Amino acid sequence: MKLTRRLAMLAAAWTLAAAPALAADKPVTVFAAASLKNALDEVGAVYAAKTGGEARFSYAGSAAIARQIEQGAPADVYISADSDWMDYLAGKKLIVAASRRDLLTNHLALIAPTDAKTTLKVAKGMPLAKALGEGRLAVAGPDVPAGKYAKASLTMLGVWDSVSGKLARAENVRAALQFVARGESPYGIVYDTDAKVEPRVRIVGLLPDTSHPPIIYPAALVAGAKNLQAAAFLSFLSGPEAGVVFKKYGFTVLPRR
Structure with a gap:
């Protein structure tokens, strides 16, 4: 016992x-x-x-x-x-x-497919809407940080109104990256760190850090x-x-x- x-x-x-x-x-x-x-x-x-x-x-x-x-x-x-x-x-x-x-x-980047020929330069008033043609700009959804940063930046650069009706909204920034990588969108906005790990896209230019709230x-x-x-x-x-x-x-x- x-x-x-x-x-x-x-x-x-x-x-x-x-x-x-x-x-x-x-x-x-x-x-x-x-x-x-x-x-x-x-x-x-x-x-x-x-x-x-x-x-x-x-x-x-x-x-x-x-x-x-x-x-x-x-x-x-x-x-x-x-x-x-x-x-x-x-x-x-x-x-x-x-x-x-x-x-x-981090930093925001405007990207395009690797084999795309573009002379677009990131600047205030850039003709992004014209460059898109019939295509759409790939961005993360409005609740996603990358999407909010993108809207703030394009607004400050004076081009948001011209492209807001030509967006391909994605559920997250990596999904937006894939729209461009697969050639479904001629341009997209993602973090530059995303672009660096995807060989099918290239960085057209970085959006100014001063054009959006700090990315934290x-x-x-x-x-x-x-x-x-x-x-x-x-x-x-x-x-x-x-x-x-x-x-x-x-x-x-x-x-x-």
């Missing part, structure tokens, strides 16, 4: 001791803006090699993944392509405010996340190893505050 009770107590003690380790062994679930895919996939590989931990990524438009988190999707870390959607989740107390940090910035990629822990690795992975994103990868893909790493 005493032996049985002792074994039961030992089993209970082992379960309590092992529980944190078991939780820590679970992959970190990261919901991230689609434009981060190539860089984050590599960051995840570096993280696994260095720590033995694992991160799994779900990529989509920042708005889409924010709404998924709002509806209870089991994410541990959220990375947006603008501050607005992070603010949206913060307003609903769905992120850990103290964990929030600005990771990266904030990251934060999702409120209620129980994965013990989540905070460690978030910290890793701000570290030197991740920084090397982000720079490799053309992102500008922001200094950690």
Whole structure:
């Protein structure tokens, strides 16, 4: 009887001791803006090699993944392509405010298929509508950060009104990239980091950074996340190893505050 009770107590003690380790062994679930895919996939590989931990990524438009988190999707870390959607989740107390940090910035690019012959130059009043002809300008949807940045930039350049009726709206910036890569749109606006990983497109020119709000990629822990690795992975994103990868893909790493 005493032996049985002792074994039961030992089993209970082992379960309590092992529980944190078991939780820590679970992959970190990261919901991230689609434009981060190539860089984050590599960051995840570096993280696994260095720590033995694992991160799994779900990529989509920042708005889409924010709404998924709002509806209870089991994410541990959220990375947006603008501050607005992070603010949206913060307003609903769905992120850990103290964990929030600005990771990266980026640039907008006007792109065309690689084999397209174009002499269009990015400038105020550029004849973009004329250059499109019967085609459409590929851009991310109006709720997606890349789409909002594109509208702000084209408005400042004085060409939005002439092209607003000739848009091919995509669910995220990578989908807009594919419209151009497949030759379905003669021009598109994406981040220059997207264009650099797609050999079927080329950058016609960069849109002025002053023509749109600053492009910021904030990251934060999702409120209620129980994965013990989540905070460690978030910290890793701000570290030197991740920084090397982000720079490799053309992102500008922001200094950690």
